[in-house]
Amino acid sequence: MEIVFDHVTMTFGDDVAVKHFTATLNAAGVVGLIGPNGAGKSTLVRMLTTQIKPTEGDILLDGTSIVKHPDLLRTKLGYLPQQIPYYPELTARAYLHYLAAAKGLPRVATDEQIERLLGQLHLDAIHGRRLANYSGGMRQRVAIAASLLGEPQLIVCDEPTVGLDPIERASLRTLYSQLAQTRLVLMSTHIISDIESVANRILLMRQGRLCFDGKPADAISAAQGCVWEVAAPIGKALPDIPISAVKQVSAHEVIRFVADQPVIAGAEQVTPTLEDASLAILEGLVMTHG
Amino acid sequence: MDELIIGEITRRMRRPAYVGVCFAVFILTALCVPTSGTSLHVLAVDPTIFHQADNPTWISIGVAFVMTLVLPMIGAMTINNALSTARESGVLPFLQTSRVSRVRLLSSMFIGNLAQLLGLWLVMVISAGGMCLIRFFGVAMTPWQFIGPLTVLLPGLVVLAALALLTETLPILRGRSGSAFISLAILVTYFSETGSGRVVGLTGVSTLIATLNHSVKAVTGHAVRGVQVLGTGAVSAKGHRTLLFSGVSFNGQLWQQIAVCLALAALFVGLSCVFLERRPLKAKHRQHQAxxxxxxxxxxxxxxxxxxxxxxxxxxxxxxxxxxxxxxxxxxxxxxxxxxxxxxxxxxxxxxxxxxxxxxxxxxxxxxxxxxxxxxxxxxxxxxxxxxxxxxxxxxxxxxxxxxxxxxxxxxxxxxxxxxxxxxxxxxxxxxxxxxxxxxxxxxxxxxxxxxxxxxxxxxxxxxxxxxxxxxxxxxxxxxxxxx
Known part of the structure; x- marks a missing residue:
């Protein structure tokens, strides 16, 4: 399966949400779509999932336009939207059966898959409760199960870890890693730690444009020499620099920042993480393109 | 049964508001039972000839006369958000990212609408039956005399279930105007059928009028001269003859009406499939205000x-x-x-x-x-x-x-x-x-x-x-x- 974004542009009135986005996704694995809020990730996901048509450009699935033929992609897609869709009156099992029937999935195979997903996502003990009585995290797990119905070849998740506790997040990462062995998983998120350990490739977006396309390791090596740490007294005024982390250590705080020079006296160069690298790329300190 | 239909029916029946509506229909039906000697009368038929509401057949025909208008109105309010709740909950946009059969989806929603309306109808029947027992315990009537007049509502409910779906898919009606349109359509249909005598038979009121005339003719030899539904004021108590309402007779015209209703329902569901949006609707941005x-x-x-x-x-x-x-x-x-x-x-x-x-x-x-x-x-x-x-x-x-x-x-x-x-x-x-x-x-x-x-x-x-x-x-x- 090969998905090609060919100069995809989306505008809403005067606002340009996505501008000339070009990329090719063709191998199984987890692809992280990263960017700050408002970078255009959700718009790109909505175009890929055939919810909206791009204003310009095209998205091709194995050479055929899914803008013109959306059903081609819909048969292969498992989608986890940002806003969890659910009917509060139904139980998890009834809801999953409802969706499976709506998608026209074969009954016997679906029954088996639903039971497996309920177990895999730790929903089997609570499946008899109505979704209205579920916590946000539980509903998120039901939505994940819904997105995996019918063994889709392409899984697109928009902010999949919202509302999940740390254990659930780790378990979700494992699940997506397993799925990505034979499928393409596109995870859109602004929480870089969610994809740091699982993504084979990252697409970094800023103001609607693709500003990095490559392996996480490439991003990290590109950011070498741009990440610094300095210990400063609490409350000390700092220059206007992109700070990636602040850690409080007894009477002072350790500030981690990205810059091409050690702009604070006493700053020491440190090894970048993917989060540092992303910040450096988004701030324009690293001019690289995959 | 199909999981889609089961899911649709389950989610509708479990809504707390639906239980409330059922309760309201139960009470309303009990209030719609014809009585004699009260200032508010549900049904008065030639009071100078007939003794009013003196047998159980009056109950089902009296209830039916009022409910041919009231039940569709209440029903329309209950069902006219099936698709909008699916849109608002994100389920419909979610389904639109997969290859969903629009016909299956909307047919299940139509059946969900119909199930809700039939549920209300059943509550009405139970309430009317209960009132028959309370008011005329031990007085005999055939099952058809009781249920016949109430069944005339059913074809109209089938049309309503489909019309509600259509108003939710037609771009011009799927906003706020849908409910108003349905209410107006019910009122216009009801009064046109009671007034002109020309029978389309959507609400069933024309069949009730025919049944009324037939029953009166069987006693007096002529058609009914004075009927009042939901009237106030004193009614003459001179009449001493007993009026027994016969059950609705299934003649060719009635079958024709049922066929028209079913055809209309199929047409509305078909049109809904055509008009249902192919991609999720855009959220309404009020940019000029922002x-x-x-x-x-x-x-x-x-x-x-x-x-x-x-x-x-x-x-x-x-x-x-x-x-x-x-x-x-x-x-x-x-x-x-x-x-x-x-x-x-x-x-x-x-x-x-x-x-x-x-x-x-x-x-x-x-x-x-x-x-x-x-x-x-x-x-x-x-x-x-x-x-x-x-x-x-x-x-x-x-x-x-x-x-x-x-x-x-x-x-x-x-x-x-x-x-x-x-x-x-x-x-x-x-x-x-x-x-x-x-x-x-x-x-x-x-x-x-x-x-x-x-x-x-x-x-x-x-x-x-x-x-x-x-x-x-x-x-x-x-x-x-x-x-x-």
């Missing part, structure tokens, strides 16, 4: 701006133009045309009353502080009352002295809308009631709007008080329920 970035100070001004923002610009312009014109026309034109038209246009505002604020859980957040909540609710009411008084100013200025009944009516309408919106949690009940009010007004029941009638004004004053109690007492009830 761009203006109006900063308002004060709760009342803020609330006024919020409510105004919910009305489309074209509607605001049309209303404003008609309102200005109303000042320059004669009293007769104002009362016969301008008043109903302006108030019908104002439905867009009234349907927001009492619930619109909680679309984004703002009211829930405000309710964390009771003071803020009451302040906001008061501002909401003040704005609606001011808007209604302003809207009806062209009428008010025509009075030579202050018309208290009309002013009370102007106060009552927004307050009742707020109360109904608060209880039901949406604007559909308000919408239907306002449509019924103005439909009746345009069809001669002008006393429903009291220009000078003190009696009607007093009724509205009573309703106003009840509405105020509901508006400010409802949250205490809700808070207590949560605490329990």
């Amino acid at each position: 761009k203006r970035d109006n900063v308002v100070h004060g709760l009342i001004a803020g609330e006024a701006l919020r409510l105004l923002a919910t009305i489309p610009m074209w509607l605001k312009i049309v209303t404003m133009m008609l309102w200005v014109i109303s000042f320059g026309v004669q009293w007769a034109t104002v009362t016969s045309v301008m008043l109903p038209v302006l108030n019908l246009l104002a439905i867009a505002l009234l349907v927001q009353a009492g619930w619109g604020i909680n679309e984004n859980k703002v009211a829930d957040w405000l309710s964390l502080s009771s003071r803020r909540m009451y302040q906001h609710r008061s501002a909401h009411i003040v704005v609606l009352i001011a808007a209604n008084l302003l809207l009806n100013l062209p009428v008010l200025i025509h009075f030579t002295h202050i018309s208290w009944p009309f002013i009370i009516w102007c106060l009552a309408m927004p307050l009742l809308a707020v109360a109904s919106g608060q209880i039901v949690g949406n604007g559909r009940l308000t919408e239907s009631l306002v449509v019924v009010l103005w439909f009746s007004y345009l069809n001669g029941k002008t006393t429903l709007v009291p220009f000078t009638q003190v009696g009607t004004g007093a009724v509205y004053a009573g309703l106003t008080l009840i509405a105020i109690l509901v508006i400010f007492g409802w949250n205490c009830f809700k808070v207590r329920r949560v605490a329990v």
Whole structure:
């Protein structure tokens, strides 16, 4: 399966949400779509999932336009939207059966898959409760199960870890890693730690444009020499620099920042993480393109 | 049964509001049982000839006569959000990212609508049956005499289930106007079938009239001479003959009506499949309002701006133009045309009353502080009352002295809308009631709007008080329920 974004542009009135986005996704694995809020990730996901048509450009699935033929992609897609869709009156099992029937999935195979997903996502003990009585995290797990119905070849998740506790997040990462062995998983998120350990490739977006396309390791090596740490007294005024982390250590705080020079006296160069690298790329300190 | 249909039926039946509606239908049916010797009579048939409501066959035909209008109205309010809840919950947009059969999806929704309506119909049958036992225990009647008149509602309910779906898919009707359209369609169909005698047979009332005539003819040899449904006043008790209503006879015309209803339902479902959006609908951006970035100070001004923002610009312009014109026309034109038209246009505002604020859980957040909540609710009411008084100013200025009944009516309408919106949690009940009010007004029941009638004004004053109690007492009830 090969998905090609060919100069995809989306505008809403005067606002340009996505501008000339070009990329090719063709191998199984987890692809992280990263960017700050408002970078255009959700718009790109909505175009890929055939919810909206791009204003310009095209998205091709194995050479055929899914803008013109959306059903081609819909048969292969498992989608986890940002806003969890659910009917509060139904139980998890009834809801999953409802969706499976709506998608026209074969009954016997679906029954088996639903039971497996309920177990895999730790929903089997609570499946008899109505979704209205579920916590946000539980509903998120039901939505994940819904997105995996019918063994889709392409899984697109928009902010999949919202509302999940740390254990659930780790378990979700494992699940997506397993799925990505034979499928393409596109995870859109602004929480870089969610994809740091699982993504084979990252697409970094800023103001609607693709500003990095490559392996996480490439991003990290590109950011070498741009990440610094300095210990400063609490409350000390700092220059206007992109700070990636602040850690409080007894009477002072350790500030981690990205810059091409050690702009604070006493700053020491440190090894970048993917989060540092992303910040450096988004701030324009690293001019690289995959 | 298909999992899709099971899911649809389950999610509808489990809605708490549906249980409430079933209860309301049960009570309403019990109230619709014909009685004799009371000032309010559900059904009076040639009272100079027949003894009124003296046998159980009167119960099912009396209930059927009223419910051919009332049940579809209640049913329409209940089912007319099947697709919109699927849209709002994100389930429909989610399904649209996979290859879903529109026919299967909408057929299951149609069956869900139908199941809800049949549930209400069944409640009506049970209530009517219970009343037969209470009122005429031991008096014999055939099962068909009891159930026959009630079955005439069924074909109309099938059409209604499909029409509700169509109004939710047709771009022009899928917004707020859908409920008003259905209410109007039910009223027009019902009264056209009772009035002209030309039988389309959607509501079933024409079949009931035929049954009534047939039953009267069997006793007197001539057709019925005087029938009153839901009338008031003294009814002559001279009649001593017993009128037994026969069950509905299934003749060719009735089968034809049923066939027409089924064909219409199939057509509406088919059209719904055509008109259902292929991609998720865009969220309505009101950019022009957002761009203006109006900063308002004060709760009342803020609330006024919020409510105004919910009305489309074209509607605001049309209303404003008609309102200005109303000042320059004669009293007769104002009362016969301008008043109903302006108030019908104002439905867009009234349907927001009492619930619109909680679309984004703002009211829930405000309710964390009771003071803020009451302040906001008061501002909401003040704005609606001011808007209604302003809207009806062209009428008010025509009075030579202050018309208290009309002013009370102007106060009552927004307050009742707020109360109904608060209880039901949406604007559909308000919408239907306002449509019924103005439909009746345009069809001669002008006393429903009291220009000078003190009696009607007093009724509205009573309703106003009840509405105020509901508006400010409802949250205490809700808070207590949560605490329990």
